[in-house]
Amino acid sequence: MPQDSHEQPPPFSPYHISDPETFASNLLKAFERGSAAFAQLAERPDSKIGPYTPASEFSAATETISALVRKWLADPVKLSEAQGEFVRQFAALWNNVLQRMMGFGVPPLIQPAAGDNRFKDPEWDNNPYFDFCKQAYLLACKWAEDQLAATPDLEPYERHRAEFYLRQLTSAYSPSNFPVTNPEVLRETIATNAQNLLNGANLLAEDLKRSGDLMKISQTDPTAFELGRNLATTPGKIVFQNALLQLIQYAPTTEQVRFRPLIMVPPWINKYYILDLTASKSLIKYVVDQGFTVFVVSWVNPDEHLADKTFEDYVLEGILEAVRAVQEETGVEQINALGYCVGGTALSTGLAYLAQRGEEPFKCCSLLTTQVDFSLAGDLLLFTDDSQLEGLDALMNERGFLDGSRMANVFNMMRPRDLIWPYVVNNYLLGKKPFPFDLLFWNQDSTRMAAANHKYYLREFYNENRLAKGEMMLGGIKLDLKKIKLPIFSVATREDHIAPAASVFRGIQMFGGPVEFVLAGSGHIAGVVNPPEKVKYQYWTGGKAMTNVASWEASATEHPGSWWPYWIDWLSQQSGGWVPARVPGAKLGIIEDAPGSYVKAR
Numbered sequence: 001m002p003q004d005s006h007e008q009p010p011p012f013s014p015y016h017i018s019d020p021e022t023f024a025s026n027l028l029k030a031f032e033r034g035s036a037a038f039a040q041l042a043e044r045p046d047s048k049i050g051p052y053t054p055a056s057e058f059s060a061a062t063e064t065i066s067a068l069v070r071k072w073l074a075d076p077v078k079l080s081e082a083q084g085e086f087v088r089q090f091a092a093l094w095n096n097v098l099q100r101m102m103g104f105g106v107p108p109l110i111q112p113a114a115g116d117n118r119f120k121d122p123e124w125d126n127n128p129y130f131d132f133c134k135q136a137y138l139l140a141c142k143w144a145e146d147q148l149a150a151t152p153d154l155e156p157y158e159r160h161r162a163e164f165y166l167r168q169l170t171s172a173y174s175p176s177n178f179p180v181t182n183p184e185v186l187r188e189t190i191a192t193n194a195q196n197l198l199n200g201a202n203l204l205a206e207d208l209k210r211s212g213d214l215m216k217i218s219q220t221d222p223t224a225f226e227l228g229r230n231l232a233t234t235p236g237k238i239v240f241q242n243a244l245l246q247l248i249q250y251a252p253t254t255e256q257v258r259f260r261p262l263i264m265v266p267p268w269i270n271k272y273y274i275l276d277l278t279a280s281k282s283l284i285k286y287v288v289d290q291g292f293t294v295f296v297v298s299w300v301n302p303d304e305h306l307a308d309k310t311f312e313d314y315v316l317e318g319i320l321e322a323v324r325a326v327q328e329e330t331g332v333e334q335i336n337a338l339g340y341c342v343g344g345t346a347l348s349t350g351l352a353y354l355a356q357r358g359e360e361p362f363k364c365c366s367l368l369t370t371q372v373d374f375s376l377a378g379d380l381l382l383f384t385d386d387s388q389l390e391g392l393d394a395l396m397n398e399r400g401f402l403d404g405s406r407m408a409n410v411f412n413m414m415r416p417r418d419l420i421w422p423y424v425v426n427n428y429l430l431g432k433k434p435f436p437f438d439l440l441f442w443n444q445d446s447t448r449m450a451a452a453n454h455k456y457y458l459r460e461f462y463n464e465n466r467l468a469k470g471e472m473m474l475g476g477i478k479l480d481l482k483k484i485k486l487p488i489f490s491v492a493t494r495e496d497h498i499a500p501a502a503s504v505f506r507g508i509q510m511f512g513g514p515v516e517f518v519l520a521g522s523g524h525i526a527g528v529v530n531p532p533e534k535v536k537y538q539y540w541t542g543g544k545a546m547t548n549v550a551s552w553e554a555s556a557t558e559h560p561g562s563w564w565p566y567w568i569d570w571l572s573q574q575s576g577g578w579v580p581a582r583v584p585g586a587k588l589g590i591i592e593d594a595p596g597s598y599v600k601a602r
Contacts, residue, residue, distance in 0.1 A: 016190065017190055017193070018193070019193050022193040022194075023190075023193040023194050026192075026193055026194035026195050026197065026198045027194040027197065029198050029201075030194060030197035030198040030200070030201045033198070033201035033202065033204075033205060034197075034200075034201040034204065036205070037201060037204045037205045037208055040205075040208055041208060041215065044208075044211075044214075044215065045213055045214060046214050046215045050391065050395065051388065051391040051392045051395050051402075051406060052214075052383065052392075052406040052407070052409050052410050053214060053406075053409075054214070054215070054409070056391075057165075057168070057413065060165065061165035061168055061169055064161050064162055064165045065162070065165060065166065065169065067158075067162075068148065068151065068162050068166075071151055071153070071154075072147065072151070082143070082147055085143075086139075086140075086143050089109070089139050089143070090136065090139065092109060093109055093132065093135055093136060093139060094132075096108070096109060096135075097128050097131070097132045100128050100131070101128050108125075108131070108135055109135055109139065110135055110138045110139055110142065111138075112134070112138065116417075117422070118174055118176040118417070118421075118422075119134050119176065121183050121184045123183030123184075123187075124183065127183060130175075130181070130183050133175040133181045134175060137173070137174060137175050140170075141170045144166060144170065145166065148162055148163065148166060157381075160379075160381070160382065161382055164379055164382055167416070168413065168416055171416040171417045171420070171421055172416070172421070174417075174421065176421070176425060177421055177424060177425060177429075179197070179429055182425065182429065184430065185425065185429045185430060188430055188431070192431075195431065196429070196430055196431035196432075197429070197431060198431070199431030199432075200427060200428035200429055200430070200431040201428070203218070203427045203428060203431065203433065204427070204428050206218075207427070210222070211405065212403050212404070212405040213403035213405045213406060214403070214405040214406060214408075214409050215405075216405055216408065216444065217420065217423045217424060217427065218423065218427060218433075218434050218444070219419070219423050219434055219437070219440040219443060219444055220434050220435065220436055220437045220438075220440040220441045220444065221433055221434060221435070221436045222441065222444070224436035224441070225436070225438060225441045227273065227595050227599060227600055228593075228594075228595055230278065230438075231273055231276075231277055231278065231438055231441070231442070232273035232276045232277075232594070232595040232599065233276070233278075233279060234250055234276050234279070234282055234284050234285045234288065234594065235250065235251040235594065236248045236249055236250035236251055236296075236584060236593075236594035236595075237249055237251075237584040237585050237590045237591070237592070237593060237594060238298075238590070238591040238592045238593070238594065238596045239295075239325065239329055239584060239585045239588040239589065239590060239591065240321075240322065240325035240329075240588055240591075241591055241596075241598070242317065242318075242321060243300065243306065243309070243317075244299065244300055244306075244309065244313065244314060244317055244318040245297050245298060245299050245300060245318050245322060245598070246297075246298040246300075246591070246596040246597070246598045246599075247295055247296075247297060247298070247322050247325050247326070248272075248295065248296045248297075248298055248594045248595070248596060249293070249294075249295050249329065249582075249584040249585065250284060250288050250293075250294045250295075250296070250584065250594070251288075251583075251584055252288065252291075252293065252581035252582060252583075253288055253289050254289070254291040254581060255580070255581055256291060256578040256579060256580060256581060257291050257292060257293045257578065257579060257580075257581050257582060258291055258292050258293070258572065258575035258576060258577075258578065258579075259332065259575060259576030259577055259578070259579050260332055260334065260335055260336050260363055260574065260575040260576050261292070261293035261294070261295060261326055261330045261332060261335050261336070261582075262287065262292050262293065262294050262295070262335070262336045262337070262338060262571070262575075263295040263296070263297070263322060263323060263326050263335060263336070263337050263338070264284070264294065264295070264296045264297065264337075264338045264339075264340070264343075265297050265319055265322075265337065265338065265339045265340070265343040265344070265346065265347045266296070266297060266299070266340045266341070266343045267340060267341040267342040267343045268299040268314065268342065268343070268447065268449070268453075269341070269342055269407060269447065269449065270442065270443075270445075270446065270447060271298075271299075271301075271442065271445055271447060271599050272296055272297065272298045272299065272599060273442060273595060273599060274340075274439075274442050274525065274528075274529065275296065275340070275529075276296075276595075277438045277439065277442065277529065278438055280531060280533065281438070281439075281529055281531055282531075283528070283529065283531075283564070284296060286531065286532075286564060287568070290568050290572075291578070292571070292575065293330060293581075293582050295322070295325075295326050295329075297318070297319070297322050297343070298595065298596050298598050298599045299318075299447070299598065300598050300601070301447045301448055301598065301599075301601040301602065302401055302447075302448050302449070302450040303400070303401060303448065304399060304400030304401060305400075306400075306401075306450045307396075307399075307400030307401060307450060307451045307452060308450075308451075308452050309450045309452060309453055310452045310453055310456060311346070311349075311452075311453050311456040311457055311460070312474055312475060313453070314346055314453055315346050315349055315350045315353065315474060316350075316353075316474075316475060318346075319346060319347060319350050320350055320354075323335065323337070323361055323362075325588060327361065328587060328588060329582075329585070329586070329587050329588045330582060331587075333361070334360065334361060334362060334363045335361065335362060335363065336362065336363055336364050336365070336366075336571065336574055336575060337362050337364075337365045337366070338365070338366040338367075338368065339365070339366070339367050339368070339370055340368040340369065340370070340528065341368070341369055341370060341498065341499060341524070342457065343370075344367040344368060344369070344370025345370055345371060345372060345461065345467075347365065347367070347370075348365075348367065348370065348372050348467075348481070348484070349467060349472070349474060349479065350474075351365060351484045351486070352467075352474075352479040352480060352481050352483060352484055353474045353475060353477055353479060355480075355483035355484050355485070356477045356478075356479065356480065356483055357477065360486070362486055363486065363487075363574050363575075364486055364487045364488070364489070364571070364574035365486060365487075365488050365489075366488070366489040366490075366491075366567065366571065367488060367489070367490045367491070368491045368528050369491065369492060369493055369496055369498070369499040369504060369524055369527070369528060370490065370499065370504060370507070371461075371499045371503050371504055371507055372467055372468060372481060372507035372510060373465065373467075373468035373503065373506045373507040373510060374461050374462050374465045374468065374503065375465055375468065375503070375506065376500060376502045376503040376506055377462060377499075377500065377503050378414075378497060378498070378499075378500040378503065379414045379497060380410070380414070380462060380498065381462060383410055384458045384459070384462035384463045385463070386463070389455070389458060389459055389463065392454075392455070392458070393455055396451035396454065396455060397451065399451070400450075400451050401448040401449060401450055401451055401454075402448060402449040402451065402454050403448055404446030404447045404448050404449070405446060407446065407449065408443075408444070408446045411498065414497045414498070415497055439525060439526075439529070443525075445602075460472060467479060467481070468481075468507070468510060481510040481511055481512070482510065482511070482512040483512055484511050484512050484513060485512050485513040486513050487513060487514050487515075487516070487574060488508070488511055488513060488514070488515045488516070489515075489516045489518070489567060489570050489571070490504065490507075490508045490515055490516070490517050490518070491518045491519075491520055491527075491528070491563060491567070492504035492505060492517070492518075492519055492520070492549065493519070493520045493521070493522055493523055493524060493526075493527030493528065494519060494520070494521055494522070494523075494527070495521075495522055495523040495527070496523050496524045496527065497523065497524065498524045499524060501519060501549045502548060502549050502550075504549075505517065505548065505549035505552065506548075509546070516541075516570055517541075517543070517552070518539055518540065518541055518563050518566065518567070519539060519540040519543075519549065519552070519553055519556065520537060520538075520539045520540075520563050521536075521537030521538045521539065522536070522537045530562045530563070530564070531562060531564065532561055532562040532564055532565055534562070535560060535561045535562070537561075537562070538558055538559060538560050538561065539558075539559055539561075539562070539563040539566070540553055540556035540557065540558050540559070541556060541557055541559065541566065542556055542557045543555045543556035544556075
């Protein structure tokens with residue numbers, strides 16, 4: 001019977017397989033290639049117990065959560081009440097779903113937190129099945145978190161450890177991470193006849209091939225960027241180098257520059273060009289354009305030949321040798337310095353050493369997300385206990401260095417919802433190459449750590465907190481942060497998971513001179529790399545209450561936009577008058593063009 005011309009065709013179903021044969025073929029190929037990749041993964045260090053490996057962390061998570069459950073079982077009455085509440089919540093959720101299926105408008109029992117991007121797809125709200133999966137997951141997470149919060153007799157370290165590993169497990173078991181409970185993945189699988197899963201298996205194999213010590217999930221397109229071409233492009237010259245670093249002097253962009261030059265000391269755990277990404281995001285370019293002579297330390301990517309280089313070497317042969325080179329190149333005896341993260345910690349240690357010796361090569365110092373007291377150092381403290389350090393020592397003694405992928409794994413675990421699982425879903429389930437992103441390219445361009453230096457840093461700062469206690473020795477001299485009298489500008493960021501604002505704030509109380517403290521919005525990277533043109537975040541200044549960072553913020557003034565101009569005003573006051581612009585390498589000579597060869601070593 002012919003179809004009435006006015007009759008509408010049946011609606012298209014996003015879950016209708018158009019080509020079952022191709023679908024089955026792609027699904028089989030994806031399974032075969034994925035199985036081969038997982039077999040390869042099982043032979044790698046990832047699957048074996050060792051420092052910072054996924055296998056070790058899964059074992060630690062299991063042990064921690066099991067101990068927590070045993071505590072809950074020790075009070076059966078309280079546990080029974082909690083389980084009863086859990087069952088009541090799920091019964092209410094099921095009733096909610098049934099009412100929605102019958103067409104009633106029922107508000108959700110629980111909603112994702114603001115900023116939780118896992119459940120952005122409309123189907124998470126509109127489809128009762130996916131809505132149930134989402135709410136069931138969120139209710140289970142909240143129940144577990146509430147149980148942990150109500151668990152008595154937990155030492156602070158135990159509670160911190162339990163919170164961390166519970167976060168790892170709940171992040172991993174999100175319904176967004178599985179094909180049949182993620183509406184976007186399910187739609188893509190049907191629409192492409194499972195080509196997305198086949199693409200994902202191929203991308204998994206590629207990631208395994210290019211990974212170092214541990215599996216590295218691609219967070220961006222590694223072919224989209226090249227140092228000197230579209231990253232680290234601020235013009236400059238290498239004017240000094242030794243075994244530990246190259247020193248970059250940047251070409252001026254103004255006819256006159258401030259009298260005092262500025263040397264920047266970035267962390268050696270990552271590469272310096274986080275301060276010189278694209279031109280619009282470059283702190284280095286911004287400072288040069290404000291009329292400053294800027295030098296930057298580019299640390300070597302160490303191998304086994306530098307195994308015995310100590311933290312003391314990094315300060316004395318690294319930072320202070322670079323400072324002497326700046327003095328010689330510019331003819332200025334008192335210069336300004338900036339340290340970022342562990343670069344700031346090493347710089348502060350050097351300041352205490354120089355103060356004890358009565359030397360004053362610096363007029364002022366700026367510290368970005370820098371800790372000198374590690375008692376509130378956050379999740380990283382969980383990776384520096386005695387058992388962890390023993391395993392690291394054995395590994396580094398064997399190789400002479402710590403592979404950068406291990407520290408990268410730690411940093412990713414500290415934010416698994418943002419730095420691990422979105423890329424698992426995008427790359428391996430949706431079968432899409434990650435979007436080109438300069439900051440994530442830098443994040444994946446990890447460096448090795450020299451064995452002696454890294455062992456000292458983790459044990460003496462994180463584990464023993466000797467600098468804050470006044471027990472640290474450098475060059476045969478006991479260090480006292482109170483001896484540091486020069487002006488300091490300190491920046492912390494509100495959402496920092498590496499150098500928590502509370503930890504940075506506690507540290508600034510230990511300096512002996514005036515400190516200008518600024519709290520910036522966002523986290524460890526985005527809060528620092530925050531150019532004025534973007535107006536993405538805010539910053540706070542002028543807090544009066546110094547008990548802790550929360551009380552300081554409550555009494556501070558909030559400003560929209562970037563803290564960079566505020567800092568430049570402060571730095572200008574410490575930098576003297578104007579002099580003719582300096583040509584890089586006028587006295588020391590030129591070794592090569594920036595960004596130099598050290599930063600390109602992998």
